[in-house]
Amino acid sequence: MSVSYDSYKVFYVTATEGSFTAAAQALFVTQPSVTHAIKTLENELGCRLFVRSRGGVELTREGSVLLKYVKTACENIIEAEEVLNQLKKLETGEISIGANETTLHNCLLPQLAKYHAKYPGIRLKINNNSTPAILSQLEDGKLDCAVLVVPKGFHKEDLVVEPLSDQTYMMIAGMGFRELSARTQSLRQLEKYPLVGFCEETISRKEMEAWFAQHQAVYRPDIELATADLIVPVVVANLGIGLVPSAFTEEALAEGKIFRIRIRERLFVQDICLIYAKDKPHPLCMNELLEQIRSIRQVSPQPKSRKGSPS
Template identity: 40%
Template sequence: MSVSYEYYRIFYYVAKYQSFTKAANILLNGQPNITRCMNNLEHELGCRLFLRTNRGVTLTPEGEKLYAHVAVAYEQIRAGEEELSTDKTLQSGILSIGTSETALYGLLLEKLRSFHMTYPGIRLRISNQSTPQALSALKNGMVDIAVVTTPTGAHKPLHETPLKSFREVLIGGPQFAFLAEKSFHLHELTQYPFICLGKDTMTYAFYNRLFLQHGLPLQPDTETATTDQILLLVKNDLGIGFLPENMAEEALAHGDVFQIFLKDVIPERSICLVEDTDRPLNIAAGRFRSVLLDSGCRPSGSL
């Protein structure tokens, strides 16, 4: 049996208000058409649903049974429509993002602040993870998008879009301040303790490849879980390490650390957006994606 949804919608209002006239007024429809639709519904279901009197209508026992189900279904549908309506206007919704620490501080916080001020009704769920962890969460549907740093190692159906380029600088603490007096090749610094993110990060993969290009093994004396820890350890003279320029600025300005200049070029990296092309974005995530892509800070070339 295939009964029109419109018939059930009309039935809901007639039964709720026990009046064809009131239902017609609410639905902005003519009473004769309302009556015709209910006659058709009774015919299709093979039973009487209403008892018609001069005062209005009442439900038959069969009508009561049907209304108990239709009322729940219709009110759930209406609630869903209202929820979608508020989502469309971005008055509500959830935005889930997996992000690496460098991407969080280098771009994402600024964009989230602007987005949250414009759409305060959107709830934010931010997972601070390594790039591989963020991409794994994206593949598993645990986050809507990932904002991470290159290299990402993303493969189809994941798609990577560069957003902002950044450079990293080599820094040392007070004990290594003498290294700031001249420029060095990488191979000249291997005698000093080196601090780096752990092997499960793409930053480690980036520097491992860089060192190999210069014929050097990457053998960090200390591996950390976060970029903040690199800065803290460098400040306390546990070694030298690379840090994104913007994250090192304040410590450099205060003289807590010193930049060690290199003759070898350290390639630029990028903060990028990664999406799962097999999975459509919800309304909130789609809007935030537009905010990221309209940021005007993307590099001119692709990675």
Template identity: 35%
Template sequence: MYNLELYKVFYLTAKSGSLSKAAKELFITQPSVTHSIKQLEELLGLILFARTSKGVELTTEGAVLFSYIEQAYNLIASAEAKMDELRNISDGEIKIGGSDSLCKHYLLPFLEVFHEEFPHVQIHLVHGTTPEIIKQLKEGRMDIGIVRSPRHDEQLHVREGITLQDCFVAGPKYKALAGQRLSLKQLLTYPIILFSRNSSSRNLITSLFLQHGYSLQPEIELGSVDLLIEFAKRGFGISYVTEEFVTKELADGSLFKIELDISIPPTRTGIITLKNMPLSMAAAEFVKKLEMTQQTDM
């Protein structure tokens, strides 16, 4: 690997878009910055920057290199932050990734209790699908991921979370279906509402329909579980949601569960962390207490 200082000069120049700004941040002269970039370009055999009237901008090849170097800098910054956090559980910072629904219905009640015990620990929530959370975890942008049906990955340590059961629900407009047991073919005669993103729950139900010879094409796609619930309540169609997230609506009668002649397999949540990345004291305590809470609820 080439001199890390050359990559540092490259990174700061790319980030600022200016040779003079990079020189100022590095406490060196502008010619020294230019020389370092030229050295790196010669070593790699590629042109990394193009001069513009406003400074410099990355070439296509430079942009590819920057995407990797940026990840390295994020990991270094995370490492430095971890060194501070490892010394103290009472303050520190925890970055947690999860879907909107898992954050609201699963994590939020626990976060309230954790925050009362450790009020000075800063908690940052990042929303995304399982693939997005795993990507950011590997890039060092977060400490812990809470995901549905985590796949085997050699880089990840997975702790089992709670079991979740997905189901189809409808509002009063479709009350004639209450108590009936529908086939998949019968269900498809009604407007189906699904989550619009590439979520694990949507992939599961799509695959289940395909296994039985049916293509599940939603009439409406929505970007949040709250909208799925609201649209079903207002009679736009039959929504596919997680049963544990609509207990209130099922109890008050604003929604009812559609019974099918097949079983929808349950899924488990997973608490994921990087195998070779030590957690700060605050993050480790968070995971420990979350696991204990789950065992108590089971």
């Protein structure tokens, strides 16, 4: 009833080689095998495809028509096999990665650079978006993995969440608030100072509000910024005191433009996590990238074991 696709392969090779014998060699089979395959194909298709003659075979008119299609078919298969081999050798591929600004600059970019140097053929698509958006894209399979700042103990069905390191925060002030450097402050004491912080849409904002509330204080920034990297410059300009990820403070601290305010309360801390879909297939090239990202993992005290966290 239905024609075996292997026959078409034999047909294609025979047509390009120009003889049954040559085709047999190319296919690593014997000549009678090719003869038989073509004869079968001709019977199934109901028309002659080759004219046998001395020195080889020649396509009939119908054979030529058939070849036109079978040729592109076979070429596609051959190309498919090549591309698949490249995929396996990590010579090509594509990974979509989600990240926050914070994690992108502080964790991801150096690792991506190393990975890209090792596997230059693999396209890296970086998606810098809000944390909730990235999480839903991970679940939808629109992103392959992400490195995000999430609350301590964060977990989600469908997602593997591997903590990489703490995202520590620091309360800082510019030299206009020099009086705060003298001694340890409590959060309530700091409430009377103008605050530089995140705007309302972010997850971190909500967490900070909770953290402040936990210590009988209120987080209500006088200046709200959309991205973390803007806080330090604003603090340097003495527009207020700020609670920022430690990673952003190093340069300004070293230059003496800001100083750290010691806090009585245990400091606000988040997790930087590597996240990816639990039961979805990953591109082959992603395992290497995951390993690369995991290499920055720092052992930190974990209150309880977390799902998906490797030993």
